[in-house]
Amino acid sequence: QTVVTQEPSFSVSPGATVTLTCGLTSGSVSTGSYPTWFQQTPGQAPRTVIYNTNLRSSGVPDRFSGSILGNKAALTITGAQADDESDYYCVLYLGGGISVFGGGTKLTVL
Amino acid sequence: EVQLLESGGTLVRPGESLRVSCAASGFTFSSYGLNWVRQAPGKGLEWVSGISVSGGGTYYADSVKGRFTVSRDNSKNTLYLYMNSLTVADTALYYCVKGLRQTSGIFGNDPWGRGTLVTVSS
Numbered sequence: 001q002t003v004v005t006q007e008p009s010f011s012v013s014p015g016a017t018v019t020l021t022c023g024l025t026s027g028s029v030s031t032g033s034y035p036t037w038f039q040q041t042p043g044q045a046p047r048t049v050i051y052n053t054n055l056r057s058s059g060v061p062d063r064f065s066g067s068i069l070g071n072k073a074a075l076t077i078t079g080a081q082a083d084d085e086s087d088y089y090c091v092l093y094l095g096g097g098i099s100v101f102g103g104g105t106k107l108t109v110l
Numbered sequence: 111e112v113q114l115l116e117s118g119g120t121l122v123r124p125g126e127s128l129r130v131s132c133a134a135s136g137f138t139f140s141s142y143g144l145n146w147v148r149q150a151p152g153k154g155l156e157w158v159s160g161i162s163v164s165g166g167g168t169y170y171a172d173s174v175k176g177r178f179t180v181s182r183d184n185s186k187n188t189l190y191l192y193m194n195s196l197t198v199a200d201t202a203l204y205y206c207v208k209g210l211r212q213t214s215g216i217f218g219n220d221p222w223g224r225g226t227l228v229t230v231s232s
Contacts, residue, residue, distance in 0.1 A: 001172065034210070036217040038155070045205065045222040046155065052210065057219035089155050091217055097143070097160050097169035099215035104154040 002026055004092050006102035012080045012109055020105050021072040022090030028071035034093040035073030037066060039086045040104075046089065050075060077107075085109040112136040112220040114206050119226030124197055130226050132189040132206030140184040143209035143216070146191050148202035149225070158204070159191060160214020169214055173199075196230045203227050 003025040012018040022035060029035060031053045038046035048057040050066035053073065063078045073092070077084055090102045118130035132144075146158040159180040160169045168180050179192040189206050203225040210218030 034216045040155075045224060047221070048217070048219040051217055051219050055219070087154075091155070091157065093215045097162065097167055097214045098171075099145070099157045099160070099217070100171075101147075101155045101157055 002094060002100060004090065004100045004102040006088075006090060006105045008103065009106045009108070012077070012107065014082060014109055015079055017076065017078045018080055018107070019069070019077075020075045020088055020090075020107070021069065022074070022092065022102050023072040024092065029068060029073045029092060031068065032093070033073065035066065035068075036091050037073075037075045038089045038091070040089065041086050049088070080107075080109050082109050112208055114208065114221075114223035116204060116206055116223050116226035119204060119228045121229045121231065122196055123232055124230055126196055126230075127192070127194045128196060128228060129190055129192045130204055130228065131191075132223065134187045134189065134206075134208070137208065137220075139182075139187040141212065143212055143214035144180075144182060144189045145207045145209060145214050145217070146180060146189075147205045147207050148200075148228075149205070150199075150202040153202075156202075157215070160209070161189070162214060163212045167213065193228070196228075198230050201228060201230045 005023045037050040040046040054066040089104045115133045145160045161180045205225040208220045210216045
């Protein structure tokens with residue numbers, strides 16, 4: 001069974017850069033995995049931040065970027081702000097109409 | 111603007127069945143794959159099921175395979191999820207999510223609905 005891995009938690013100082021990753025327990029992440037990143041704050045529905053590896057959703061600040069780093073998908077926040085403190089989930093397409101979410105990363109900005 | 115409105119969630123007992131629905135608007139419904147994603151209280155997101163544009167392709171997570179059935183009515187712009195043999199572990203907020211392509215499982219940048227809460231408890 002394929003599992004999608006994310007860092008459970010991450011802490012970053014305001015203004016610093018942070019990179020969250022999204023990997024597979026078996027195999028490598030590629031653009032064909034259509035990595036998508038969601039941001040979720042308590043009580044709210046998830047909001048797409050990055051889709052199709054590196055496309056920024058409308059209204060998302062350009063300090064957010066997506067990429068493939070090695071064998072993982074990556075979400076980089078350049079110049080983190082207090083507003084970025086949220087849970088971040090990635091989802092990967094495994095093929096055959098099936099996707100799997102990672103367990104999420106709780107990002108703290110302090 | 112894409113709008114998704116889930117409904118049908120309620121309190122049910124273990125072993126019972128339930129159908130939840132998702133009414134869509136703001137896009138050409140019949141041109142996109144669709145997904146159900148759930149979130150148990152205090153937990154992460156879980157992809158549950160997906161369906162292709164025609165409904166000919168249906169896909170499930172192992173956790174629900176054999177118990178859940180997804181379908182769509184393109185004439186009514188509505189997505190359904192039939193849930194049988196419900197257990198406490200199925201308690202969650204169920205979201206329908208528009209896909210980026212004709213198949214399911216590939217997500218885009220469209221907004222999510224508010225979800226519908228399914229509670230399974232004796």
